[in-house]
């Protein structure tokens with residue numbers, strides 16, 4: 131990247147630094163206090179811009195002068211060495227229009243609000259079955275493996291036409307793909323294995339089509355098998371890891387705020403509650419990388435073509451003016467009655483999350499049903515440390531929870547939990 135920083139710039143991605151694991155690391159909040167656009171350094175030693183302001187983040191994500199094409203030589207990466215993977219097998223998440231739009235269009239129809247609303251009974255059934263299975267085998271369980279992960283995994287498998295019996299394979303490979311500690315050869319191998327798997331499935335569907343996305347994609351004559359496999363990979367990985375982590379983290383947070391969890395008993399409050407959980411947790415904790423392809427002025431700061439930029443969703447989602455007007459709790463706190471609809475947890479602009487109607491439906495149904503059907507749900511084991519349900523900071527959301535919940539996925543580019551032992 132170009133400009134030389136004038137002062138020691140913080141390193142991105144920043145580790146959680148002992149504060150509340152639900153809040154952004156202090157590196158980001160400190161930067162946000164300094165200005166909406168500040169300098170930072172990536173792990174490979176290159177400089178980039180850390181964009182923390184709400185309006186500025188929206189500009190980066192919606193202005194064509196910022197590219198999402200990870201094949202460009204100067205594109206910023208959170209993990210050194212990942213460029214070759216993006217170059218070898220691009221998917222539309224990291225391409226610009228018109229390539230991005232051409233591929234995204236092929237699957238837009240499957241994620242429209244209307245289509246997803248029609249799936250609600252099926253999602254409800256999947257959720258109820260998961261709870262039935264969990265309760266049939268005792269009164270304690272790891273909520274991650276028994277509920278948070280199976281629900282979105284099953285849903286995306288149904289949609290894509292991927293056999294759920296193969297979940298161990300694609301869940302393990304997905305974990306490697308979103309890990310910040312896996313080596314480049316490991317990620318490259320995992321990506322190839324998943325592409326081969328999805329390419330094989332798609333080829334079978336050419337002869338025996340089903341009512342699913344992969345079958346619809348292979349029936350087209352304007353897509354290569356490689357493009358179909360890459361799109362399938364993006365949907366499969368994005369479609370279960372994110373929502374699974376949101377279900378697990380939201381459950382943990384709600385168990386720590388029982389007075390707020392009670393709001394889920396009112397069906398009218400559930401959609402708003404989910405928006406606030408999305409805002410508060412902002413699980414894409416590293417922010418979103420982009421590359422300036424023209425000179426731009428952003429928040430009064432000149433940015434040069436060739437500069438890397440990181441749009442920090444978590445600080446944007448704590449914009450005081452937007453999310454903390456008089457009468458609401460401070461933006462660092464969870465407030466399920468807050469109007470959080472303008473949050474950026476799903477990104478913004480042309481790459482805004484394609485699966486957001488599905489993610490919303492899954493989260494609303496999974497959380498409402500869990501707290502309704504298991505009213506005595508509480509933390510068990512390590513997560514149930516004395517501070518888990520009663521910590522003095524429960525109302526502030528800024529306390530030090532890390533010691534009582536050792537299962538945070540610190541190695542992942544997406545916030546999540548390795549396990550969540552619960553009892554009911």
Ligand code: HEM
Pocket residue numbers: 191198222223224234286364365366368369370372373376413414418419474475476477478480481482483484485486488489
């Ligand atoms: C709570 C769960 C989810 C969160 C927080 C989330 C977040 C995001 C974010 C922030 C982006 C923008 C990335 C960027 O601009 O660089 C994105 C893109 C995307 N998401 Fe999600 N996502 C979630 C669930 C899902 C689900 C269930 C699917 C279903 C398949 C999905 C599919 C996608 C796809 C395909 C893209 C790429 C869109 C594009 O580049 O045009 N996501 N997601």
